[in-house]
Amino acid sequence: MEVLLFGIAKDIVGKSNLDISHIEKQPNSVGELMQVLKNKYPEFNKLSSLAIAVNGEYASKELSLQASDEIAIIPPVSGG
Amino acid sequence: MNKPIIEIVDSIDTNVVYDELSDAASGGICVFVGTVREFTNNEVVISLEFEAYKSMAIKEMEKIAFSASTKWNLNKIVIRHAVGVKKVKEAVVVVGASSAHRADCFEACRFLIDTLKENVPIWKKEFFKNKEVWVSAHP
Numbered sequence: 729m730e731v732l733l734f735g736i737a738k739d740i741v742g743k744s745n746l747d748i749s750h751i752e753k754q755p756n757s758v759g760e761l762m763q764v765l766k767n768k769y770p771e772f773n774k775l776s777s778l779a780i781a782v783n784g785e786y787a788s789k790e791l792s793l794q795a796s797d798e799i800a801i802i803p804p805v806s807g808g
Numbered sequence: 809m810n811k812p813i814i815e816i817v818d819s820i821d822t823n824v825v826y827d828e829l830s831d832a833a834s835g836g837i838c839v840f841v842g843t844v845r846e847f848t849n850n851e852v853v854i855s856l857e858f859e860a861y862k863s864m865a866i867k868e869m870e871k872i873a874f875s876a877s878t879k880w881n882l883n884k885i886v887i888r889h890a891v892g893v894k895k896v897k898e899a900v901v902v903v904g905a906s907s908a909h910r911a912d913c914f915e916a917c918r919f920l921i922d923t924l925k926e927n928v929p930i931w932k933k934e935f936f937k938n939k940e941v942w943v944s945a946h947p
């Protein structure tokens with residue numbers, strides 16, 4: 729499972745693409761993935777907000793993840 | 809309504825938006841241009857850098873245009889955002905709408921930029937002399 733990273737999330741992790749397929753307990757849902765990331769990278773807890781997009785749409789915590797999904801971490805947006 | 813013009817580009821030419829929104833059925837055009845400001849909290853900003861999750865950003869911008877078209881009577885809509893490094897005074901975003909009467913395009917224009925700033929996955933980093941800051945990242 730690969731996760732795309734943008735903005736400050738890219739700086740926190742140190743790359744723009746995070747492969748989490750090697751971790752022991754694979755997250756089954758958006759909420760679980762969020763927890764995995766916050767545990768591994770505590771800096772995520774300090775952000776104003778943190779969202780996850782699945783296949784280009786903002787996803788709820790309950791949404792289940794499939795291996796083929798395009799997953800992205802969306803830190804607080806600041807366009808305009 | 810005509811198909812909205814929705815783009816993420818490397819640089820914005822503010823001269824084209826009038827022709828893009830101009831329309832025989834419209835009695836008014838309203839445009840907002842977001843630009844790079846030189847100061848944030850009294851500190852000199854050297855440049856801004858914008859990054860987008862492009863495929864999702866386009867989808868979100870399309871949703872905003874659709875939503876505006878259901879709220880107001882609009883003929884044309886433009887939503888265009890730039891990415892990359894932008895210097896002071898450069899345009900970073902242009903949104904606008906045209907409508908038969910001015911109230912619709914005025915209100916829609918405000919909605920377009922306000923909603924873009926809330927929902928569209930684009931990030932801005934401010935470069936100061938001695939530091940770089942992702943805008944809005946921390947409370």
